[in-house]
Amino acid sequence: MGKPAAEAHASQKGAGNQPKTARGEATRKAILTAAERVIGEKGYNDASIGHITSEAGVAQGTFYIYFTTKEQVFSELVLEMGRLVRHTIAEATQDIGNRLEAEEAGLRAFLEFVQAHPDLYRIVQEALFVDPAAYEEYYRTFADGYRSGLVAAEAAGQISKGDTETRAWALMGIARALGEQLVVFKSEKPISDLVASAYDLIANGIKP
Amino acid sequence: MGKPAAEAHASQKGAGNQPKTARGEATRKAILTAAERVIGEKGYNDASIGHITSEAGVAQGTFYIYFTTKEQVFSELVLEMGRLVRHTIAEATQDIGNRLEAEEAGLRAFLEFVQAHPDLYRIVQEALFVDPAAYEEYYRTFADGYRSGLVAAEAAGQISKGDTETRAWALMGIARALGEQLVVFKSEKPISDLVASAYDLIANGIKP
DNA sequence: CTGAAACATGAATCAGTATTCATGTTTGAG
DNA sequence: CTCAAACATGAATACTGATTCATGTTTCAG
Numbered sequence: 001m002g003k004p005a006a007e008a009h010a011s012q013k014g015a016g017n018q019p020k021t022a023r024g025e026a027t028r029k030a031i032l033t034a035a036e037r038v039i040g041e042k043g044y045n046d047a048s049i050g051h052i053t054s055e056a057g058v059a060q061g062t063f064y065i066y067f068t069t070k071e072q073v074f075s076e077l078v079l080e081m082g083r084l085v086r087h088t089i090a091e092a093t094q095d096i097g098n099r100l101e102a103e104e105a106g107l108r109a110f111l112e113f114v115q116a117h118p119d120l121y122r123i124v125q126e127a128l129f130v131d132p133a134a135y136e137e138y139y140r141t142f143a144d145g146y147r148s149g150l151v152a153a154e155a156a157g158q159i160s161k162g163d164t165e166t167r168a169w170a171l172m173g174i175a176r177a178l179g180e181q182l183v184v185f186k187s188e189k190p191i192s193d194l195v196a197s198a199y200d201l202i203a204n205g206i207k208p
Numbered sequence: 209m210g211k212p213a214a215e216a217h218a219s220q221k222g223a224g225n226q227p228k229t230a231r232g233e234a235t236r237k238a239i240l241t242a243a244e245r246v247i248g249e250k251g252y253n254d255a256s257i258g259h260i261t262s263e264a265g266v267a268q269g270t271f272y273i274y275f276t277t278k279e280q281v282f283s284e285l286v287l288e289m290g291r292l293v294r295h296t297i298a299e300a301t302q303d304i305g306n307r308l309e310a311e312e313a314g315l316r317a318f319l320e321f322v323q324a325h326p327d328l329y330r331i332v333q334e335a336l337f338v339d340p341a342a343y344e345e346y347y348r349t350f351a352d353g354y355r356s357g358l359v360a361a362e363a364a365g366q367i368s369k370g371d372t373e374t375r376a377w378a379l380m381g382i383a384r385a386l387g388e389q390l391v392v393f394k395s396e397k398p399i400s401d402l403v404a405s406a407y408d409l410i411a412n413g414i415k416p
Numbered sequence: 417c418t419g420a421a422a423c424a425t426g427a428a429t430c431a432g433t434a435t436t437c438a439t440g441t442t443t444g445a446g
Numbered sequence: 447c448t449c450a451a452a453c454a455t456g457a458a459t460a461c462t463g464a465t466t467c468a469t470g471t472t473t474c475a476g
Contacts, residue, residue, distance in 0.1 A: 021443060024453065043337040045253050048433060059455045061436080070434065100415060126337050128330075128392065129251040136393065159414040166386070166397070166405035167414065173385025174378045181377055184336065185344065189374070197374035205413035206367040206375065207308060229473060232423065256463055267425045269466080278464065 015076060016067040028066040030056040035073045040119020044074060044130045071131060078127045078134040081120040082141060088113045099153030104199045107175055111191045114179040121183045143168050174198055223284060224275040236274040238264040243281045248327020252282060252338045279339060286335045286342040289328040290349060296321045307361030312407045315383055319399045322387040329391045351376050382406055 019025045034056035039047040049070060053060045067073045092109030096102040114121045127135035146168040153159045178194050181187040187194075227233045242264035247255040257278060261268045275281045300317030304310040322329045335343035354376040361367045386402050389395040395402075 019452085021452065023443070027453075045337075049435085050433075060434095061456065062454055064435065065453065122336075125333075129253075129334050129337070139393075157416055160412070160416045162408060162414065163401070163405035166402055167409060169385045169389055170382045170406050170409055173381040173383075173388075175381075176385065177377045177381025178374070180381075185347075193371070194374055197371035198378050200370060201375060201378055201413065202409075203413045203415040204368070205409065205411045206370065207411040208365055208368045227422085229422065231473070235423080257465085258463075268464095269426065270424055272465065273423065 016069075016072055017065060019066065024066075027056075027058060027062065031058065031063060031066060032073065032076065036077055036119050036123070039074060039077070039126075040122045043122075044070075044126055074123065074127070075131050075134050077120065077123050078131060078138060081117075081124050082138045084117070084120070085110065085113060086142070086145065099149065099156075099158040100199075100203055102149070103171070103202060104195060107178075107198060108191060108195045110175050111178060111182060111194060115182050115191065118183040121179060139172070143172060146172060171202065174202065224277075224280055225273060227274065232274075235264075235266060235270065239266065239271060239274060240281065240284065244285055244327050244331070247282060247285070247334075248330050251330075252278075252334055282331065282335070283339050283342050285328065285331050286339060286346060289325070289332050290346045292325070292328070293318065293321060294350070294353065307357065307364075307366040308407075308411055310357070311379070311410060312403060315386075315406060316399060316403045318383050319386055319390060319402060323390050323399065326391040329387060347380070351380060354380060379410065382410065 019028050031052065035047075035052045038052050038055050041047075042051070049063050050060055052073075053063050067076075089106045089109050093102040093106045096105055124135070124138060127138065143165075147164050150159065150164045150167055154161055154164065175198075178198060181189070181194065182191075227236050239260065243255070243260045246259050246263050249255075250259070257271050258268055260281075261271050275284075297314045297317050301310040301314045304313055332343070332346060335346065351373075355372050358367065358372045358375055362369055362372065386406060389397070389402065390399075
């Protein structure tokens with residue numbers, strides 16, 4: 001029984017060892033940031049621990065002080081993206097009483113976030129292949145929130161009646177597609193134009 | 209100059225060595241099919257050449273008679289998916305004069321295809337990380353076709369005016385999201401329901 | 417029939433890289 | 447100050463898996 005069984009019941013989520021000093025804190029954050037950039041750019045498999053630690057300016061072994069596994073940093077990044085995106089959208093829409101307007105504001109906030117964090121965006125997409133559970137949780141959580149918003153709006157008569165679940169997925173699909181336009185296809189189109197067009201489609205459809 | 213410089217100017221697309229006998233033809237197809245299943249299920253990185261060849265019932269070295277690289281089979285599968293999907297949708301919509309109806313029929317055809325070929329669907333998604341060029345070509349080609357259809361419909365007064373490019377991306381985003389529902393999230397919802405809800409959204413929007 | 421081209425085999429090669437570890441260095445509570 | 451806990455190092459380990467190759471076997475045009 002030599003081991004203190006420190007990490008017996010994970011102090012935080014599935015996080016590796018948590019730092020206990022300011023120095024450790026900084027180092028962990030440096031690694032996490034480097035991982036975001038490197039994995040986002042090269043993809044999970046081509047991003048080696050060596051790349052990450054050298055980008056972070058620490059030795060290779062240091063990685064394993066704070067993370068148990070390469071996959072674990074990845075998962076943590078997916079979680080982080082989830083928290084950040086939900087927070088960003090919630091904040092952007094909290095004062096808006098009308099759902100259609102909220103839809104527009106939320107989409108804009110999402111696209112701005114994605115443009116500012118392209119690496120995180122890609123990481124979430126890659127999660128489908130690296131950490132399917134994290135991927136599913138990300139989208140399920142998101143969709144649940146989305147759906148309940150739609151249900152409320154429907155009840156309040158702010159939107160027409162319809163299959164809220166499918167609508168939620170479809171609307172998320174639109175947001176994703178436009179986000180991909182920015183991050184993957186490097187579209188030059190201004191976000192406001194994307195939002196305006198998408199909003200018109202969402203509100204009115206394309207029937208003449 | 210011992211080498212016949214056989215593959216000097218690729219006989220077919222970027223395809224590896226093409227078989228020259230019936231036996232070879234069959235073997236190549238067996239490997240391709242196995243690759244589709246194995247890569248679709250395990251993902252690119254966990255799918256080893258050994259897995260693929262054993263699933264195909266051939267020796268490991270046989271793989272390299274028909275493909276130059278692991279990445280190359282993958283690319284070929286992405287191309288195949290592109291051809292098949294375009295063909296499927298074109299066929300399902302060719303006799304439909306009205307764009308809105310075509311939209312509905314096309315979406316249905318796409319979802320049915322995706323449900324029948326979940327492995328190919330996943331492979332295309334993973335292409336963003338394994339072979340970005342193939343991924344981009346897949347979606348660019350698709351979007352171009354989509355967009356020109358919308359332009360024609362707009363001119364014919366079958367749909368309202370709007371930013372065709374963004375609309376094309378958004379509509380593809382809806383299709384993708386629903387496809388993912390089927391393949392990734394294993395939704396039980398019947399395709400007709402998905403199509404009906406999505407069609408209503410696309411045609412009329414959600415404004416009350 | 418027949419032999420050169422095709423095809424098939426599977427063991428060996430070879431490189432990359434995640435993870436571990438023995439050894440220092442730094443920090444901060446007391 | 448002081449020393450035990452934290453933190454950091456980077457070389458060594460260990461393993462996986464793509465690709466090659468020397469050696470047979472099969473096909474089919476002539």
